[in-house]
Amino acid sequence: MVKKIKLAILGEEPSFPEKIELTQPSTPNLEELTPALQEIIDRRWLTNDGKFLKSFELDLKNYLESSCCRVFCNGTIALNVASRALEFSGEVITTPFTFSATVHSLSWNSLTPVFCDIDPETYNLDPGKLEPLITPKTTGILGVHIFGNPCEVEKIEAIARKHNLKVIYDAAHSFGVKLNGKSIAGFGDASVFSFHATKIFNTLEGGCITCSDLDLNRMIGYLRNFGIRRESDIVEMGINGKMDEFRAAVGGINLKRVSTSIQKREALVMRYKEAFKDILGLNFQKMTEGTSPNYCYFTIKISANEFGLSRDEVYLCMRSEGVMVRKYFWPLCSDFPIYQNLPSARREALPNAVKVSEEILALPLYDELTIEDQDKIINLVKGLCDRSKEIKVALKSLNVDKLNIELVPD
Secondary structure (H helix, E strand, O other): OOOOOOOHHHOOOOOOOOOEOOOOOOOOOHHHHHHHHHHHHHHOOOOOOOHHHHHHHHHHHHHOOOOEEEEEOOHHHHHHHHHHHOOOOOEEEEOOOOOHHHHHHHHHOOOEEEEOOEOOOOOOEOHHHOHHHOOOOEEEEEEEOHHHOOOOHHHHHHHHHHOOOEEEEEOOOOOOOEEOOEEHHHOOOEEEEEOOOOOOOOOOOOEEEEEOOHHHHHHHHHHHEOOEEEOOEEOOOOOEOOOOHHHHHHHHHHHHHHHHHHHHHHHHHHHHHHHHOOOOOEEOOOOOOOEEOOOOOEEEEEOHHHHOOOHHHHHHHHHHOOEOOEOOOOOOHHHOOOOOOOHHHOHHHOHHHHHHHHHEEEEOOOOOOOHHHHHHHHHHHHHHHHOHHHHHHHHHHOOHHHOOOOOOOO
16 A cells, blocks of 8 residues: 655645745855955955956856857846847737746836747747737847747747847846757847846846847947946946946856756756656646756646646645745736736737646756755655545635745745
8 A cells, every 4th residue: 555645735744844945046165255255355346347247257158159248237137238229119029928027128118018829838939929919019029938948049030030020038047058059148139148046057146148249249238337338428328237246256156067057957857757757737848859958947737637636736735845836937927917908918819828827836946956855845746646635625624824835936
């Protein structure tokens, strides 16, 4: 007889009383970081293109195999600047299935986001649904490589050329990813990366824009620094998007360990997939052919009819165990009050995005996740499937608002 997995939602002790986070940042050790910090303090040069920033920017450009690279204080400011540098106006087509910063960056530039449905298996923009959304007001496409899975770049960029549109890729999840041997940083008119602490590569907070056009790169540099070309020559309405020396120093150290991080995560993802491959109702994201991934996230898509529980029910159960799973991305950006009245935000026009957002769940994944903890997470998911009928009965009698569960995503 198979031993039943104990479940907190059924009144038993939680598996992780101290909680296990969705992600955990990679950090330099003090022995590596202290000399750099001491040098920065001794030099009294804390920001404004200092020694560490220049060195980091060059190393980053080489790592990403990009002609040009400008580092920023965070990825959201970088997205804002990219749209402005490419002179987007009017309408920009993008995905509703993304983090809010993607769409907010358009609104901050007084642009109108136009939501395009996604492919139900890759979770990326569906190129087949782009052209009907193009109007005389359309000036660009903002694609997102969701969970580090490359968009169908050839199809998107062919459509862009046909209609004289510019393309930005939000590559926040895609650091180190390659497509058919080419760095993901080399596609589109510009690519924007995030170096937030939750990402596979971080500078605590940070980001960058890569491109191949020297004039565009020059303008990005001006916009990053208040629009200043020379001390008394202001050429654009810029912003302060500069990265300081401290974060550049962290980035320079962390860059050396990215390959190791990817290897560790790959092993963990393969274990998850092997453990879940025969469970009905659990599906994985389909990777674009030719992708060398970075394994930044691990998500499952839960079909309630087959698994026995809905995504929301699994979420409640896992959070009650202290496993900080996340509905990533839910709600859709098109469902936000500030966007839901846009014509393109109608849910009936975005059936794939709606369905994926209601079934997706991200499980813990980070470099230092132990095999023991991962096995407990795997067994919990299996236990939820095995005991789904008991859980269904229990949930009907529970007051979810009174459960000791952290429901707000971090």
